[in-house]
Each structure stands twice: as C-alpha cells, then as structure tokens.
Amino acid sequence: MRLLIADDHPLFRVGLRAALEREGFEVVGEAGDGQEALNLCLQLLPDGVVLDVRMPQMDGITATRLLREQRYRGLITLLTTFNEPVLIQQAAYAGADAYWSKELPPEALAERLRRLSQGQEPRLRAPELPKLTAREQEVLQWMAQGLSTKEIARNLHISPETVKDHLVRLYEKLEARNRVEALERARSLGLLSV
Template sequence: MTTDAPRVLIADDQTLIRTGFRLILTARGLDVVGEAADGAEAVAAARGLKPDVVLMDIRMPAMDGLAATRRILAESPGCRVLMLTTFDLDRYVYEALAIGASGFLLKDVTPEHLAAAVRLVGTGDALLAPQITRRLVERYAATAERTAETVPADLTALTPREREVLTLMGRGLSNTELAAALTLSEATVKSHVARIFAKLGLRDRAQAVVVAYETGLVRPGVR
C-alpha cells in the first residue's frame, strides 16, 4: 500500500491493451513500472519490480490471471491485484475475489475510471461496492468449488457482534448503514470491521462479502 501515486504493472496478452492502459495511466501521473504478456511473466515482473497494483487480465496463455494472482498475493502480501475482464459477471471474477483480488474492471473502462480505480486500490481499499460484489457472489456461490484457500476453516474467532457485522457486510451494507442498523458509531463499526479482517485474514470488503456467503452467514436470495 502507498500514499503516493501507486506503482503499476500491466499484465495482458494483448499488446494494444497494455499500450493503451500505459498511456492512459502515465498521462494521469501514475507510474507504470512494467508490462507482462502472460501470467508467468506477471509473477516474475511482480517479484522483481514490486508494484503496488497489478492490472491483471483473467484469460491469458501459459499461466492465466487466476494462477498468477495466487502466486503474486502469496509472494507479495502488500501488492493489490485489479482484475481485467470482458464480461462483468465472468465466473472467474468470483474466484479472483475469493482468493484476494481487490476488484475488477471491464476492459472498456473509461480513462478517468481506470486511473481512479488504480489509485483507490493502491490505497488498500477494494474497488467494488459491496452491492456489486454481492450480485456476483449470489450468482456463483451456490456452484463454486469450496477450497481451504478461499474459505476460513470456521468463524469461531469472531465475537457474536463481529459475526453480526460480517453478516450485514455480506448483505451489502456500508459502514454508515451498519452503524445505523446496529446503533453504533461509525468509529466502532470501523473497529469491528478491522478486527474481522485481521482474524479471518481478509484483504478488504469484497473478500468479506465472499466469505459471508461461503460460510453460510448469508445465503443467495435471502435478505
């Protein structure tokens, strides 16, 4: 995470996409430190260049974006991965969020949105609004493969209040809405959220929503 302009690595098998994104980001003051044409190159580049944010295409030859994301996040916990996809409900995006990606962008994103998204993720935040993540999770949670990598073994480390907060996060509530629903201050809610992330090893709210569904705290279609 960085307070300055984040250092960016662009991983996509299409040269024109990489070139276009580089021009867009550098024109807006972002530091593009490298490019990669497949997942294996992305892993090697991330290891050597230590970017703050990786723009990662999901579908690439040799090693796809999911495999590369797993490797990068395992080797560089401080790095953030922002997935690139052609379809907003690509089933692979769900898995990407579950393993720790900080959000996703469509490849036809506007230049302004692209730069803003990279800056946001570079601060350590998640790009997706919880409601968008919830829609994605509801579509795929019932059929997605469960693995120890994507789901905590249990939620026993959480207090009853923390489980309640996680459940409401899974339903798409913001911190302001959580505070109102639970009659708490926003500062207290932020403390609960931070402790949930620490206890479950979560990176951001997007992953918290996934975990809320995967562990059964929230069920698809139930409010």
C-alpha cells in the same frame, strides 16, 4: 503509484500504459502473460498490478493466487471482458482487490485505482452462491442432461410431484422462471459439473 500491466494484447498494453501515465501513474513494467507478470511483479514489487483475466501461459486469476501465496501485498486488479459470476468468485478467492471491465474509460480506471489504493473503493468480494441441498443438486444435474420430470423421478426413485417440489425450490434459489434460465444461471455460477 508504481504499476505493472499484464495483458497478452500488445496494443491494449501500450494504450493502457499511455492512459495511466497521463493520469500520473508510473508504469514500471509490462508482461504479455501471467507467468511473466508473476516473475516481474516479484522482482519489481510495484504498488499494484493490473492483470488481464485471460492470458496464455497462466491466467490472471492463477497469477493472483500465486502472488498472494508469495506474500505480495500490493493491489491486484483484474481487467476483463468476462463478467461471469464464477470468475468473479474465483478472483475474490484468489486474493484480487478488484475485478473491473476493460471497457472502463482510462480516466475512470485511474480514479478507481486511486480510490482503491486509499481504501475508498470497495474491495472485491465473492458473490454468494445459492445453497443447494444434495437432492436439489442431483435434480439439477439430471435436468442439465435433458431429462424430463418423470425421467428424473425414475432415476432418483422419487415421485414426479417430489421432483416438481425440488424444481420449484431450485428456480427460487437460482432466481429463474424456467428450466432454461435455471440451467443458464447454474452454469454461470459454476454449479454444474461438466
């Protein structure tokens, strides 16, 4: 299997290349950023590309989307230290086949790449986002600004009891026990506008 590796840390690239070549892969190119990876991938047409999620010039998710728009059909694997649901979702929507931790041992990464190429490893799927009503979304936004239940009720022209009902449903949908957990989960899922 011919691979292209893209990561902005040269030492990581060198180590990954050596590990993958030891496992029988042919590394046909290396890139230090997403733009270079995009150009090299379209030029070399490897069987697969292993991209870092966070890189200068262009991140791995954007490079994935652009590769798919250019009809690149090879495997696209994103490696990262960021296991945030919103990033996994973006990677899935961009067309990535896998989103794995950089902490995988080289042998495990090689095995998963082999299994992915043979259709034996599950492909990346976007995590299901909780479906919030418009009112729950409003309550969440006010809550993120630090407003109390009474202040939210005043701003939305509803009773504090109605706000409490919305909070109960929000906590349930976000699998949270309190405001802090609800806000942390909402942020990680990309449900809060900046």
